[in-house]
Amino acid sequence: MTDAAGGAGLRSAFSSLTGPLRFLLLSSFLIPLGSFMVLPFMSVFLHERLGMGLGSVGVVLAAASLVQFSGGVVGGALADRVGLRRTMMWALVVRTAGFAAFLAALRWPPVAVGALILTCCGAALYLPANKAYLVHGVAEARRPAFLSAGNAALNAGMAVGPLIAGPFVLSSPGPLFLCVTVLFAAVAVGHARLPATGAAGKRSGDVRPPGQGLLSGVAVLPFAANGLAFYLYFYFQHYLAVYAVERASSEFYSLVLLTCFVLVIVVQPLASDAIRRMSYPVALAAGFAGLAAGTAVLAAGTRTALLAGGVLITLGDIVLFLKNDLEALRRSRRSDAVVFGQQRLAAGLGACASGVLGGQLYGFGERAGDTGWFWMLAAAQCVLLPPLLLALRDRACAPPAHPDDTEGTTTPDDAHGRIPG
Known part of the structure; x- marks a missing residue:
């Protein structure tokens, strides 16, 4: 598909956007904007401003990340029970309270840990319901465009937030925390005016028996592929900073990150329909090949290698993250919110x-005096681990939720969780 065709498809999809969905896309920008005015600086804030040791900072950040991502499965289940709008409102109330608690942490430093965990709990509750609301009632062919638009808004907020807050997070954290708290409170009020969906993102024919577990009905292959994709991507996310800063500068590292954000914002919406039409095995092969090439180049x-590696990794992620979500929605009979929560887990x-x-591996490389091999080891994993997904090809938990949606998405084997060997 050409960029012109992709752009025409986007214009067609978004011409029918209702006011509530436009507000939701705006919120998808404002929420990460506010969050990333604070959260990327947490290690510096906790260590330098509040005096926590680096070891303690690492433990706190690891726990917060696990809550923010894996807690999504609870958020999806909550939305399944109480509704999408109510879940989003509760999540925003929790996040508003978390950022308000950072103000108290300026006087009582230990409160900062609870504040951070609270904001991450809010994020875990919000995102599955947000994605499900965004695609609720949307035709299957338009779901990739809407999801990619939400991802673009999310990445735009993540890119702009640190640029705004960087000069103030250490010198004037009080006014900064107050501004973010007010922003989240305003967005929460806006969510209260959204119309209720009537169901937690369920598709026609969906049935949820009472007492169904959080992982019941999980689409095994997309779940495993998503976990593996994030495992490999976070080598880049966690360790590029220290690797790039010592070889270039913090400014150049920021440039690499900004380039990656822009790629997601621009390329994923344009490529969303092409990604939808890809067969799942082709999408997995292309995505993991991008990760392998990018980490090897690093x-x-x-x-030049830092910038090119970041670009290749991001292009691989654009395919993997969107296709895994789409395939999980297609294969599962659970509500959209539950599916997105399972993918977040x-x-x-x-x-x-x-x-x-x-x-552990990066630390070993530092002690050995050569961290370049760390990236070669990551590249080797990008090549060797994805074929293990073949073992899951016969373990689909449920038949496809949309048997009529076959245009360019599956082969006969793939329809039941099989990847042709």
Whole structure:
């Protein structure tokens, strides 16, 4: 598909956007904008402003990340029971309270830990309901465009937030925390005016028996593929900073991150329909190949390699993260919110495993005086681990939820969780 065709498809999809969905996309920008005015600086704030040791800071941040990602499975289940709008409102109230608690932490430093965990709990509750509301009642062919637009708004907020807050987070944290608290309170009030969906993102024909568990009906292959994708991606996310700063500068590292954000914002919406039409095995192969090539290039350690590696990794992620969500929605009979929560759980488990194992490997490389091999080892995992997903090809938990949606998405084997060998 050409960029022109992709742009035409986007214009067609968004021409029918209602006021509530426009507000939801705006919120998808404002919420990460506010969050990333604070959260990226937490290690510096906790260590330098509040005097916590680096070891303690690491434990706190690891726990917060696990809560934020893996807690999504609870958020999806809550939305399934009480509704999408109510879940989003509760989540925003929790996050508003968390950022308000950072103000108290300026006087009582230990409160900062609880404040951070509280904001992460709010994020865990919010995102599955947000995504489910965004695609609720949307035709299957338009779901990729709407999801990619939400991802673009999310990445735009993540890119702009640190640029705004960087000069103030240490010098004037009080006014900064107050501004973010007011922003979240205003967004929460706006969510109260959203119309109720009537169901927690369920598709026609969906049935949820009473007492169904959080992982019941999980789409095994997309769940495992998402966990593996996040595990490999977070080698880049966790360890590029220290690797790039010592070889280039913090400014150049910021440039690499900004480039990656812009790619997601621009490329994923344009490519969303092409990604929808890809067969799942092709999408997995293309995505993991991008991760493998990108991490291998990073091993060179030059400025050009850092930028090119980041671009290749991001292009692989654009395919993997969107396709895994779409495939999980297609294969599962659970509500959209539950499916997104299950996918967030997979992401959290992968990111946590990457932090634990990757930290040990990177530390070993530092002690050995050569961290370039760390990226070659990551590239080798990108090549060797994805074929293990073949073992899951016969373990689909449920038949596809949309048997009529077959345009360019599956092969006969793939329809039941099989990847042709």
